[in-house]
Amino acid sequence: MDLPAEPSLRWIVSRYAGLQARHGEGLGTPELVQPTGDFFPDAWSATPDGVARLVARFLEYAPVRTGLDVRLRFVEPPGESEGGSCGSGGCGTGGCGTEGTAGALRDRVLEVGDGYVLELPVEAVSHPVVLTATLARCMGSLVLAEASEDVSADELGGMSELAAIASGLGVLVASGAHVYGKSCGGARVSRHTHLALEESAVGLALFAALHGVKPGAAKAHLEITQREAFGEAHDWVTSNPSIVTQLRTRPEVLEAGMFRVEPVKGFLGKLLARRAAAGEEEAFAFTARRTSG
DSSP, X not given: OOOOXXXXXXXXXXXXXHXXXXXXXXXXXXXXXXXXXXXXXXXXXXXXXXXXXXXXXXXXHSSSOTTOOEEEEEEOOOOOOTTOOOSSSSSOSSSOOSBOOGXXXXXXXXXXXXXXXXXXXXXXXXXXXXXXXXXXXXXXXXXXHHTTOOOOTTTHHHHHHHHHIIIXXXXXXXXXXXXXXXXXXXXXXXXXXXXXXXXXXXXXXXXXXXXXXXXXXXXXXXXXXXXXXXXXXXXXXXXXXXXHHHHHHOHHHHHTTOOXXXXXXXXXXXXXXXXXXXXXXXXXXXXXXXHHO
16 A cells, blocks of 8 residues: 655645644643544444434543533435435445545534534444544544634545544544445445545554554554555654654644655664654754753
8 A cells, every 4th residue: 555645745744733733732642542442431322312422422532621512413315316326325325336435525513602513424323433433523623623723625624634633533534534345336445534544544653653652552443454554654654753753842843844755764764764863852852951941
């Protein structure tokens, strides 16, 4: 699996760094949320009450104010096309396809008074991976709204997912970027995120490096394709340790685009790059101490 192209890598790094520069204190050091009973112990049912309990659990992990008023509104699917669907549920509505796209995503977070209304497509409720990826994106939207981030309409979906990744929900986002299912034409892969799998994997790898999450922990509950994408992303991040150093110490520099995108390196190249990055971090710390003193 290939890495995203350099423009995409630059977008991910600079936007993640922007969130860290402006809201690093609010984001804190979130735990990496996994799709397990340890993080989601509530009994699940595909009902409004079941979804409401799940949303409440997500709100515990999102870096938003306690007691935030969030209400649910379920959105019915659009009318079926003349061709109909196969009836298995694997195709969704509007007939059978071979690959889902982000263009069909219909969840929204609307600011209403002092709270928010979360519009959730009813078809997402029937698939746990799709539902948790959707709710992770909604949490990212809440984070952006609560932080008063001014995001353009064409970047809102991707930024919501990046904010979710920065909040510890990256495994859930990546899982929703590549979902296997069945349709009337056989096996089907659908995507239920704005970010491509490779892009969300890079965001997850940056999160892991920034917060000291071991790669094995990040991959523990990912499917095979997602693991492969994360492995490539992790190799790239470890080949660019200066990006992680600046994300930790000077994210505003990354946000301004002042960084080099190095290719994936071998063991020796990574070792030399880590030493150079450690020197940069030590020099920055020394300068900061002298300035503050």
